[in-house]
Amino acid sequence: LFICIDHVGLAVPDLDEAVKFHAEAFGWRELHREVNEEQGVAEAMLGTGEQGEENAKIQLLAPLREDSAIGKFLAKNGPGIQQLAYRVADLDHVSAVLRERGLRLLYPxxxxxxxxxxxxxxxxxxxxxxxxxxxxxxxxxxxx
Ligand code: CMX
Structure with missing residues (x-):
């Protein structure tokens, strides 16, 4: 059903500070950065290799708003692993299969x-x- 682990997502309070920390401490490289208003996050994808190559990846997720998913997660748990992301070839198919198996997906x-x-x-x-x-x-x- 799944191709691979796409990334592990970490909730962080400050994106710039976290990118610097993970680069300096562990050698992660920044591959991509963007703001997703709908999700209420500023995010950076860090990898072990070059942009465009297959990489092991972690995603740093900083909240744009306190009432966002990451804002609430940080308030409740503090910084740490917030999500595990599986890569799929066909999301609609996988979603249908998982629903059939009785699992709740967050979005219709x-x-x-x-x-x-x-x-x-x-x-x-x-x-x-x-x-x-x-x-x-x-x-x-x-x-x-
Ligand atoms: N990992 C594991 N458990 C979690 C969790 C997480 N990230 N977030 C919440 N939970 C647990 C809570 O601990 C709680 O358990 P208890 O009832 O035993 O205490 C339960 O789930 C319900 O949590 P909640 O605090 O009532 O719910 P929230 O309002 O925080 O919403 C969730 C939780 C998952 C629905 C919300 O975080 C969400 O919609 N997430 C999806 C979107 C998202 O994470 N966006 C940011 C990333 C964007 C991206 O990756 O692109």
Whole structure:
């Protein structure tokens, strides 16, 4: 059903500070940055290699608003792992299969994620305490 782990998402209070920390401490490289108003996040994708290559990736997620998903997560838990993202080839198909298996997806239809990807989430209560993001990459990667 899944292709691979696309990324692990970390909630951070300050994006610039977190990018610097993960680069200096662990050698992660910034691949991409964007603001997603609908999700209420400023985000950076960090990788082990070069932009456009297959990379191990972590995503740093900073809140734009206190009442966003990341704002609430930080208020409740502090900084840390907020999500695990599985890459899928066909999000609509995988969503249908998971719904059939009785799992709740957060959105009735896919929403826009990083770099023009299509995303949805399995509710953490239906994935044994893990917020699972499902990511279908765009056919043509968005410009950096
Ligand atoms: N991981 C694991 N469990 C989580 C969780 C997370 N990230 N967020 C919430 N939960 C748990 C809570 O601990 C709570 O459990 P208890 O009832 O046992 O305390 C339960 O789920 C419900 O949590 P809540 O605080 O009532 O719900 P929230 O209002 O915080 O909403 C969620 C939770 C998952 C629906 C919300 O975070 C959401 O809509 N997430 C999807 C969108 C998102 O995360 N966007 C940011 C990233 C954008 C991107 O990746 O592109």
């Amino acid at each position: 239809e896919a929403k826009r994620g990083t770099g023009g990807s299509r995303i949805n989430f399995v509710h953490p209560k239906d994935a044994r305490g893990v917020l699972l993001e499902l990511v279908e990459l765009p056919k043509e990667p968005a410009a950096h």
